[in-house]
Amino acid sequence: DSGVTQTPKHLITATGQRVTLRCSPRSGDLSVYWYQQSLDQGLQFLIQYYNGEERAKGNILERFSAQQFPDLHSELNLSSLELGDSALYFCASSVTDSSSYEQYFGPGTRLTVT
Amino acid sequence: AQSVTQLGSHVSVSEGALVLLRCNYSSSVPPYLFWYVQYPNQGLQLLLKYTSAATLVKGINGFEAEFKKSETSFHLTKPSAHMSDAAEYFCAVMRGGSGTYKYIFGTGTRLKVLA
Numbered sequence A: 001d002s003g004v005t006q007t008p009k010h011l012i013t014a015t016g017q018r019v020t021l022r023c024s025p026r027s028g029d030l031s032v033y034w035y036q037q038s039l040d041q042g043l044q045f046l047i048q049y050y051n052g053e054e055r056a057k058g059n060i061l062e063r064f065s066a067q068q069f070p071d072l073h074s075e076l077n078l079s080s081l082e083l084g085d086s087a088l089y090f091c092a093s094s095v096t097d098s099s100s101y102e103q104y105f106g107p108g109t110r111l112t113v114t
Numbered sequence B: 001a002q003s004v005t006q007l008g009s010h011v012s013v014s015e016g017a018l019v020l021l022r023c024n025y026s027s028s029v030p031p032y033l034f035w036y037v038q039y040p041n042q043g044l045q046l047l048l049k050y051t052s053a054a055t056l057v058k059g060i061n062g063f064e065a066e067f068k069k070s071e072t073s074f075h076l077t078k079p080s081a082h083m084s085d086a087a088e089y090f091c092a093v094m095r096g097g098s099g100t101y102k103y104i105f106g107t108g109t110r111l112k113v114l115a
Helices: none
Strands: A005-007 A010-013 A019-024 A031-038 A042-050 A053-057 A064-068 A074-078 A087-094 A109-113 B003-007 B010-014 B019-026 B032-038 B044-050 B056-058 B064-068 B073-078 B087-095 B102-105 B109-114
Touching (some): A005 A087, A010 A019, A019 A087, A031 A074, A042 A064, A042 A074, A042 B102, A074 A087, B003 B087, B003 B102, B010 B019, B019 B032, B019 B109, B032 B073, B044 B056, B073 B087
Antiparallel strands (some): A005 A019, A031 A042, A042 A053, A064 A074, A087 A109, B003 B019, B019 B073, B032 B044, B032 B087, B056 B064, B087 B102, B087 B109
16 A cells, blocks of 8 residues: 555546546655556656646646645546546655655546546 | 666566566666556556666565666566566656656566466
8 A cells, every 4th residue: 555545446437528536645745746547658647746836747638637735635637538538547646856756656546438 | 858668568477487677768867767566456566766876776576676877778677486476567767857857657568477
């Protein structure tokens, strides 16, 4: 158990809908990272937050947004969903935003868009 | 730009045999390198990391990796494979600066251990 929690574990929704994925980092971790894992794209970095502020953006679509709240939990919002958004979404956390600190991954949320 | 290349998307070894998973990086500066393992239906777990302190890095579950600058490689090895090692393994390099760090992952290598 990494200490990172993600809810829900599974999500099935229809095209055009909007969903929110939630992540709680390990106790004491200030950085939260979101990743998308799909068969065709592999593991892709989406976005990073550090202590409530956006720090880095990766291959995140404009239909996706995220935020980190004062209690440090984070939410990833996916809107106007398409079939291609079906994937595993991972959240990871780390102590700081230093490159030498490893990231701890949550169990993921499996999103299926039908 | 920093990136990693994992050679072989699937590797099969017999139980008790040497495990060798290959990772090459491209970087203009000494990188931070990581190996992660993903068991079925689970998130990624850190196996080991290289942060320039020592070229031979020992990780969990008997795995180790050697940083070779001349070959720009960071291959993962384990002397004797166990059935429980069957999983997908990802090499990653940390990219960025001034607080904007992010991982660049390789495409992964799925390890199969044969009885």
